[in-house]
Amino acid sequence: MHRLRSCLHATLATVLLAGCATKLPPPSAPKAVATPAPEEAPAPAAKPLVIAHRGASALRPEHTLAAYAKAIEDGTDFIEPDLVVTRDGVLVARHENDISGTSNVAEMPQFADRKRTKVIDGERLTGWFTEDFTLAELKTLRARERITKLRPANARLNDQFEIPTFDEIVRLAQQASLRTGRQIGLYPELKHPSYFRGIGLPLEDRLVEALRRQPYLREAPVFVQSFEAGSLRQVRRALGHGMPNVRLVQLIGNPKKIPPDWRLAGDTRTYGDMLSATGLREVATYADGIGPEKNSVVPRDAQGGLGAPSAVVRNAHAAGLLVHPYTFRPENAFLPKAFQTGGDSATRSPAGMVREVQAFVAAGVDGIFTDDPALGRRAVDAKAP
Numbered sequence: 001m002h003r004l005r006s007c008l009h010a011t012l013a014t015v016l017l018a019g020c021a022t023k024l025p026p027p028s029a030p031k032a033v034a035t036p037a038p039e040e041a042p043a044p045a046a047k048p049l050v051i052a053h054r055g056a057s058a059l060r061p062e063h064t065l066a067a068y069a070k071a072i073e074d075g076t077d078f079i080e081p082d083l084v085v086t087r088d089g090v091l092v093a094r095h096e097n098d099i100s101g102t103s104n105v106a107e108m109p110q111f112a113d114r115k116r117t118k119v120i121d122g123e124r125l126t127g128w129f130t131e132d133f134t135l136a137e138l139k140t141l142r143a144r145e146r147i148t149k150l151r152p153a154n155a156r157l158n159d160q161f162e163i164p165t166f167d168e169i170v171r172l173a174q175q176a177s178l179r180t181g182r183q184i185g186l187y188p189e190l191k192h193p194s195y196f197r198g199i200g201l202p203l204e205d206r207l208v209e210a211l212r213r214q215p216y217l218r219e220a221p222v223f224v225q226s227f228e229a230g231s232l233r234q235v236r237r238a239l240g241h242g243m244p245n246v247r248l249v250q251l252i253g254n255p256k257k258i259p260p261d262w263r264l265a266g267d268t269r270t271y272g273d274m275l276s277a278t279g280l281r282e283v284a285t286y287a288d289g290i291g292p293e294k295n296s297v298v299p300r301d302a303q304g305g306l307g308a309p310s311a312v313v314r315n316a317h318a319a320g321l322l323v324h325p326y327t328f329r330p331e332n333a334f335l336p337k338a339f340q341t342g343g344d345s346a347t348r349s350p351a352g353m354v355r356e357v358q359a360f361v362a363a364g365v366d367g368i369f370t371d372d373p374a375l376g377r378r379a380v381d382a383k384a385p
Contacts, residue, residue, distance in 0.1 A: 048361055048366055048368055048380045049185075049324065049366065049368070050078070050370065050377050050380060051076065051078045051080055051187055051367055051368065051376075052071030052074075052080055052370070053080055053326065053327050053371050054067060054080060054081075054082065054093075054371070055068040055069075055070065055079060055080075056068075056070035056076075056374070058151065058371035060154060060157060061143045061145045061146075061157055062095060062145075063081060063082060063093040063094055064143045064163075065162075065168065065169070066157070066160075068081075068164075069172060069176075072173070072176045072180075074373040074377060075373060075374065075377035076376070076377070077184075077185055078186065078221070078367075079173060079185075080187040080189065081093035081164075081169050081187075081188050082095050082096075082188075082191050083166055083190055083191060083203060083207065084096070084196070085130065085196055085201045085203060085206065086133055086134055087130075087131055087132060088135055089201060090165055091165065091166040091167075091206050091207065092130060092135070092163055092164065093165075094191075095146060096191065096192075097131060097192060098120075098125050098127040098129055099127070100127035102143060103128075103141045103163065105128045111128065114133065116132060120195050121194070121195060122260070135165065138163050139162055139163070141162075141163060142158070142161060142162065143158075143159075143160075144159065145157070145158060149346060150331050150333055166188065167210070170186060170210070170216055171216075173216065174216040177216075183219075183220050185220055185221035186220060186221075187222070187249075188207065188222075188223075189224075190204065190224070190226040190235075191203070192260070193226060193230075193261075194228060194260050194261045194264055203231070204234045208235060211239070212243075217246075218243065218245070219245060220245065221245055221247075222247070223248070223249050223288075223324075224246060224247070224249070225248070225249040225250075225251050227251040227252075227259055227260065228260055228261040229250060229261065229262070229283070229287075230261040231261065232249075232287055236248060236286050247288035248288055248289075249290065249322070249324060250286075250290050250291070251291040251292075252274055252275055252293065253293060254293070255270060255296065257270060258270050259271060259274070275312060275315075277311075277318070280315050280319040280321060281319045284319040289316075289324055290312075290321050291324045291325065291369070292312060292323065292325050292326075293326060294325040294326060294327070296312055296325070297309065297310060297313060297325045297360060297363060297365065298310070298359060298363055304336060305336050305337055306356070306359055313363055314364075322367065323366050323367075324367035324368065324369060325365055325368060328353055328356060328357050328370040329353065330348045330350055330352070330372045330375055331346055331347065332344070332345050332347050332348075332349055333346065335349055335352045335353060335356060336356060339351075339352030339355050340352055350375050353375045353376075354375055354379040354382070357380065358379050358382070
């Protein structure tokens, strides 16, 4: 794929380092849509998609405009923002609504009294949460690297970038598309949708409103992902057939765990059940693809190497579903032993990640989530060994 022209990089660098927001065009009136039926999933792509997981998060602090801009420069097909919401109802990009480890909030004395203990998806957490801040307050914070021991270079960029809104990320993609002549897709994830619905801040309504309002999102390729089937079903109903550019992806976590919305409903089935042939056929009634943890697709063997591919890709394709596994990372800590290089767990092994991705391409996946889109691009563009 193509790389961004140098003029875009220079222009964006100035804006990003200043942490500036860009105003979007005024919203247009949403169109009424009919109650939908699930659409047939598209055929697998000839070349797997490269999806920038939280931006180029191996090279810049995740979920910052700098990380997304770097991903676009490095040839990604899609950028992926995890979406949570502020107290005043604005979608922002953070890995979790708990921003204790991804911002400097703990060092801001004016927000010391915002520290809370909450139960989110059955887990008790203590920290600072986006839903307790207005957007204006969040904009006074600065982003920080989440895994500093493995990515010390990113940590040196701490406190340089704002927490971006979804609108700002869309505008970044739109500007890049205009300058480069290639359309940058959006791949938002709805984080903890049952929790946010329970506190009166439903994510689905806000995302659907943004999809209808913004001209770029009405034409660019968009995947909406969630670990909760109920959330995707709600988005499907709300969108109807009016936006064929928007497709839905069921994320699939630890096979032994129960999806949060199923647990709340008293359903004891697990993600493992969702991955069965029967479960995948059910997923296909409301989604266009799955995003499984990569070990579910090509498991590790007892020695930490890659084993034989599982039946997941074959069964998903038989159900008409795309397969986009997560997450491919270049550090030794995340790679199969045979693909690691000399050094400690934080040492990068670019060739190792390329080899790992190519093993999944050979297994028939339709896209990959990666923290290093340049390496992902190299892997899917090259012929597998």
